[in-house]
Amino acid sequence: METAPQPIHELEAQRRANRDAAAALGFLPYGERVDGLMTLAGARCRYDEAADRAHQEAAKAPPPGFVDARPTVKVAGRVMLLRDNGKLLWLNLRDDTGDLQTAISQKDADEASFGLAKTLDLGDVIVVEGRLMRTRTGEITAWASRVSMGAKCLEQPPEKHAGLTDPELRYRRRYVDLHANPETMRAFHRRSALVRRARRWLDERGYLEVETPMLQVQAGGAAARPFKTHMNALDMTLYMRIAPELYLKRLLVGGMRRVYEINRNFRNEGLDRNHNPEFTMLEAYEAFGDVHTMMALTEGLIRELAREIAEEEEQNPLRRPRFTGGDHFGKTLGEVFDNHRYYFDHIYTLQDQFFQSLPDEIWRVLRHLKDKNDAPNFVLMNRQEHKGPIPLKIPFGDLAIDYGSPFVRAEYGDLFQRALGFPMTDAARARAEAKARGLKHEGLDHWLIVNELFEEVAEPTVDPSRPTFITGYPSAISPLTRPRPGDPTLADRADLFIGGMEIAPHYTELNDPDVQAAKFREQLAGLDEEENTFRTFDEDFILALKVGMPPAGGMGLGVDRLMMLLTNQRTIRDAVLFPLMRPVE
């Protein structure tokens, strides 16, 4: 369907006129390939104080044969602020590493560049080449010699102080949110860094990253309602996966000892601050491990990720001062800095306060490297050895969550007894209690009633600021978990709760094909008609178990929720780049 041409808004018309003006000066309004660009943060850190001072002295009384040694930079960024002083324009550029001020002077820029500068609008993406200097007020500035277009912006950007605050617009137009609100950019950079760290953590421990089907003939491995779709070629119904579990276990049967997958699951359920219909899950399985192996793995991983975050905070004793300058030779620098007790990791944005507080020792090494290569563009940080208990608290809303202390372990049955005042095996009292509290109980199995009570009464007694493993779930509600040898009513399953959210279940996996088949049948027997349409007996999985799956531990970590916790976002929509929204019109 052809969209009727909309009348062009006055503000857009003015920008189109400015675009034409730029084109008339010979510029491509939508730019072209540019080599040798550096990031704004990378450019900023190349500022050379001595060269700048020498240049200033020379301006008063030029010594014979003076050579301007101020570094030249070539950068690209979006114009966030623009102050036009007539013959001198000040622009604040932004990219995803930070901001950099640029000055375009009629005297020092070429004529076309200055002409172009006069056509610029807020929001335009431009390329600037110039010398690095510091202004009277101390701002590091790229003093332009040449300017060209990256991309004309035909839309009015958000207000310059308040930014884009309307949550609906932030989610619907994330591309505006990302450049208008640096905090958003920072949160998603962090998410990326944390996922990268998680992968490395698992890789270092011998886990193999795999990809298993997202389109499945039957949606197994969890009990959620799936999204249904149709495949034309084979004229068959397919389901978007609700969990990768049954495929990852098939890989254990195949002989992979340690596997993990970080990928999307889809659940056709409600959406709220903790649920998006598609969400990222990290599932890991380890042959010859059990629930305890996996709990240790998760605890170690989450603590490491928390440390990553905490180290960015200046107040934390674990913080690593960091500075930028040369992403392409990071490894070499890593070696150099390891020898100097400094630890090289990923690329981080330069922070002024860190930069200025760097010890001389680092500066010496930096200067040395700078002599060897004129274009440093790396990020470094030092990791101080820390003795004693790790103070590692990360804010989440009103809470300060303690990731440094050992995670709490609490038995499901003990929590139940403490909160309810009677043992969970007491069926009569459980039913009476559920009825008294107005909970679902009619026609429910004893263990389902117990779980209703548990979630209502016992779960809230867990301290949300202390990550807690709840262990020993009833076997009846854990169909893929091995029952405890000493007490088959309980399963070797542990759910990790942080900040009141369920973050990750852990299991000693059920690998007896007969017991598994019986549990499937039992589960299917209790289904209503609607559920029966998408929940079926997975024959092939049982067949796989009959080939022999080694004993194993497994876990599934909700990545989005973990990101919420570590980046202090109260809703999953702030942890996901493009959360699902109802379409407008």
Add this chain to the structure above:
RNA sequence: GAGGGCGUAGCUCAGCCCGGUAGAGCAGCGGACUUUUAAUCCGUUGGUCGAGGGUUCGAAUCCCUCCGCCCUCACCA
């Protein structure tokens, strides 16, 4: 699914209680300015008040329906 709140200029918001033809800041437009940084100074444009209906001489404002978003609760292995 239930309850509550919100929707006014490109953006951030006032006006709504108590009805009288629409306001501010930023941005935009014209002008001045070569060290500004929320630049400043002078002048100025801009709105189907989410959509539809009702009450009224008259509705951004009161009432109803619908749409979108947010919050709380419910549902959710």
